[in-house]
Amino acid sequence: MLTEDGKHLYVSYDEYHNLIEKLAIKVYQSGWEFDTILCLARGGMRPGDILSRIFDKPLAIMSTSSYRAEAGTVQGKLDIARYITTPKGEIAGRVLLVDDLADSGHTLRAVIDLLKNNYPPITELRSAVIWTKAVSVFTPDYSVEFLPTNPWIHQPFEGYDNLRPAQLLAKWKV
Numbered sequence: 001m002l003t004e005d006g007k008h009l010y011v012s013y014d015e016y017h018n019l020i021e022k023l024a025i026k027v028y029q030s031g032w033e034f035d036t037i038l039c040l041a042r043g044g045m046r047p048g049d050i051l052s053r054i055f056d057k058p059l060a061i062m063s064t065s066s067y068r069a070e071a072g073t074v075q076g077k078l079d080i081a082r083y084i085t086t087p088k089g090e091i092a093g094r095v096l097l098v099d100d101l102a103d104s105g106h107t108l109r110a111v112i113d114l115l116k117n118n119y120p121p122i123t124e125l126r127s128a129v130i131w132t133k134a135v136s137v138f139t140p141d142y143s144v145e146f147l148p149t150n151p152w153i154h155q156p157f158e159g160y161d162n163l164r165p166a167q168l169l170a171k172w173k174v
Contacts, residue, residue, distance in 0.1 A: 003151070006149030006151055007149070007151050007152065008151050008152050008154060009131075009147065009151040009152070009153045009154065010154045011153060011154065011155055011156055012156055013156040013157075015156075016046075016130075016155060016156050017050070019130045019131075019144050019145065020046070020047045020050045020051070020130065021050075021054075022144045023047065023051070023128055023129075023130055023142060023143075023144050024050070024051055024054045024055070026128075026142045026143075026144065027051070027055075027096065027128055027142050028055075030141075030142070032094075032126060033094065034055075034057065034093075034094040034095060034096045034124075034126070035057065035058075035092070035093035035094050035095065036057060036058050036059075036060055036086065036088070036091055036092075036093065036094075036095050036096070037051055037052050037055070037057050037058070037059050037060065037095075037096045037098055038060045038061070038062055038084065038086075038091060038095050038096070038097050038098065038115075039059060039060070039061055039062070039097075039098045039099070040062055040063075040064050040097070040098070040099040040107065040108075040111060041061050041062065041063040041064065042063075042065075043099050043100035043101065044097075044098045044099035044100055045061070046100075046157075047098050047099075047100060047128075047129075047130060048061070048098040051096070051098060051128070057096075058086065058087050058088055059087075060084050060085060060086035060087075060088075060091050060095075061084070061085045061086075062080070062081055062084045062085075062111065063080075063081040064078065064079065064080050064081065064107055064111065065078075065079045066078040066079070066106070066107055078106060078107055078110055080110060080111060080114060084119075090121055091119060091121065091122060092119075092121035092122060092123070093121070093122070093123055093124075094122075094123060094124040094125075094126075095115070095122050095124070095125050095126075096126055096127075096128055097111065097112065097115070097125060097126065097127045097128070098127075098128050098129070099127070099128075099129050100129060100130050100131070100153075100155070101129050101130060101131040101132065101133065101153060102127075102129050102131070102132040102133060102136040102138050102139070102140050102143065103133050103135075103136065104133075104135060104136060104137065105135075105136035105137040105138030105139075106137065106138075108127055108129075108138045108140065109137060109138045112125060112127065112138075126141040126142070127140040127141050127142070128140060128141065128142035128143070129142070129143050129144075130143070130144050130145065131143065131144070131145050131146075131147055131153060132145070132146050132147065133147045133150045134146070134147060134148045134149070134150055135150050
């Protein structure tokens with residue numbers, strides 16, 4: 001649900017999963033065949049996992065991080081992991097790069113540049129996201145929703161960002 005001021009988008013679990021299914025349909029209808037899904041952790045892990053199951057393709061993971069300040073709402077320095085975790089040794093062939101959104105677009109652009117320059121076994125690379133913001137400097141190959149007002153997206157699992165084990169213990173009185 002987008003707030004009236006256009007500054008916040010609140011997404012339920014059902015809406016989130018429906019959007020991932022719509023992303024799968026877009027990729028499928030394109031007719032493009034790929035060998036591996038590479039998700040960017042953390043935002044791309046849930047969509048990557050679901051797409052991996054739907055397409056029955058191996059899931060590789062690359063860790064990136066750029067949201068650090070003010071509870072993750074201010075973008076900071078981009079960190080990209082040196083290694084890709086993949087069940088098939090080395091990532092190769094046609095790769096679908098998955099993240100949750102193209103926010104500024106800098107992360108996706110940097111990761112794609114890194115992959116093209118440092119992973120010659122990758123023969124083709126396409127990108128898929130749930131949301132693309134108008135301010136993004138990068139346009140993904142596949143995207144479900146374009147957000148012209150650039151809202152902050154409140155994803156359904158963000159409640160865990162501030163939940164600690166002691167709070168769970170109190171909640172469940174274990």
